[in-house]
Amino acid sequence: MNFDPRFTGRKFSSVGTRPLRPDGIDKVTGRARYGADFNMAGQLVGRILRSPHAHAVIKSIDTSKAEKLAGVKAVITAKDLPDLTDGDAAMYDILDNSMARKKALYDGHAVAAVAAIDARIARQALKLIEVDYEVLPHVTDVDEAAHHHAPLINDQVFTEGLEEKPAKPSNITKRTQFGHGDVHKGFAEADFVIERSFKTEQTHQGYIEPHACVASVNPDGTADLWVCTQGHFVYRQHCAQLLGLEASKLRVTSSEIGGGFGGKTHVWAEPVALALSRKAGRPVKLVMTRDEVFRASGPTSATSIDVRIGAKKDGTITAAEATLRYSCGPYAGSWAEIGAMTAFACYKLENVKTVGFEVLVNRPKTAAYRAPSAPMAAFAVESSIDELAREIGMDAVDFRIKNAAQEGTRASYGPVYGPIGIGPTLEAVKKHPHMKAPLKANQGRGMACGFWFNFGGQTCVDLNIGMDGSVSLAVGTVDVGGSRASLSLVAAEELGIDYSQLKAIVADTSSLGYNDMTDGSRGTFSSSMATISAARNAILILRDRAAQMWDIPVEDVVWEKGHAIAKGEKYGNLSPLSLKDIAAKSGTTGGPIAGHSELVADGAGVSFATHICDIEVDPETGATRVIRYTVVQDAGKAVHPTYVEGQYQGGAAQGIGWALNEEYIYGKDGRLQNAGFLDYRIPVCSDLPMIDTQILEIPNPNHPYGVRGVGETSIVPPLAAIANAVSNAVGVRMTHIPMSPPRILAALDAEREG
């Protein structure tokens, strides 16, 4: 990679403007094609049989009756997905999660699948599959699962990260620890110490579009997969490995995406659809129902967190520690680890220690959910910070400002920070009119801070200039939040042309080099870096072509504002050549003009946000209403501010649902009780006020334009901000998320009963 990513402080023409979104018309007219909108001639309907048990040995599966049903073209079990993972434990878990091999590990775990000529016959066939289960004791609660008496989910799991390998297996797969200083000394110096325990329940990303794909495997070993995903290149790698296909012969095309938020970063149905197609010899379309999405995709962790923070009378925090237990589903994960890293990242702490425990439970395999693991840790820490401020008698914002991390602070997760935005977000909140607005009876105001790392990754972009001077941009990061618009703005900025001259598309896996997933808030950060690099490569060619047209040395040609300019008085009679002029002559100056870039975008800047929230609580019913909500967040540089504001609002909206309503509810039988949007209630427009936003721009020194990721951080503070608001409204510290009406009433009753 010959590309200098350092921030240059340049002035912008296109970046920072708000042109119309390029995908808007297709989306509002219904022309946009989502996962389930693709069809192939002769396609079959795929359906999956799922375990009704939370934990059971699969003794045998008899598919003979289903296979004999007229219209059924293929029936598969784990035998049709042999283990090709070659000792790769993470891939084996993905394989086992796609189709249970020996044990069903949660309610909804796939055990068999059929492909039939229509949905009715496919459903009939599922009923004809006979599975002989030996039901085992199960555990779904994170604290119960961590107990040494809990039913073992995998007897080959011995806790990692301990000084000595334990003698007995456990549901705790890993212990991780972060921190520095001496917390014992720090607590000894404290005048006030707050110690609290918190719980958060499992939630789903709640994307509107269910998982959907069409798979077509040909007898010659080539295959196509049309799928709704956040990362079609990663899906290709995983599916090729699991199916024994050559990656280059599996072409994966990503559809428009109706939300992902981390939940579309893993394969579940796709290997099954490919295996069905391979066996049936026909394309197979597989669309998950909402019930299946809840029961068998990848929700976030349920957590149990203990926090202890000490401070002096003057408000200086002297020590902070947290123990975090995160559920992973039945497979190993690193979710508590991330919680342990992010928990105290907003603060300047001399003595800090966090310990994370990854806990197996009989629930679906945990997947990422927007700044995964950080919101729960922030809820626990920011609730405790609020209480500590109250104990000391300090304003909650002033207390945070006094202890906020800044450039040069050693982060609680290890390294020293560069330029960061937590202080400026707090100062902006302190000055914000929202903080001074009067409250009515039964209303409370809360605020909280949040942190997320952001990251980059492998990225590839092609920029092609047509002979008419229009420019197409082919990117490999799926557009989950407006990246086609922001990348077009970036290309327009570099080339010096108008946004309307550009069209960005997400290319399929056979048309572009490998790209990592769109996750970690990396879409615009990474692909803008590759776009800048590709545009600069194209400009080198444009200069060369202009030099040919003028018959002068290329060194005498510069690129300014979309034109080649011959520099020097001796060229005074040469009029500038526009990109369009040069493109029109490309056929006789060397052929097509394009710029390519393949790079690893590293150096994503960390991100901070502070939110303010007003809540009204009905003390008789426990019902809550969000009265006002404000997001203040550092974007580094907002490439398309409207989309940035949308990301801020979207994260807040999801956080509001998580804080107040959303919750996986399991029965004693280990089965999910509320696998649908009627019983699992996400916020709708009428539940929410207009979410106000304020964009701060503290440039990331490791991006030419100063861009930081913006997609995830906005979901980190809401749980805590809302918990602080509810607690202030009712006068009782809320320690269990979601703060649903029954839970608020129970807390009020408990307070009254002393």
Add this chain to the structure above:
Amino acid sequence: MVEVTLWGSLSTVAGGKAKHDIEAKDIRELFRKLAEQYPGIEPWIDRGIAVAIDGTIYRDTWSKELPEDAEIFLLPRLAGG
């Protein structure tokens, strides 16, 4: 020679020490030398380790040079949403 700090859990497979002096010019050499010295680290490298150089986190650029006076901190490679 650079001083490298390992996060808490990783230090358990590196002789229980958090700080290590390693002769390494870039991230690739750093990982190789750590694995030679502490074979238990190798599976962790395979699963993913990020390197913070003066606070900037690098996940994939193994050719990144390690300045002698820089603060170098190893971290788990993260997942995102």
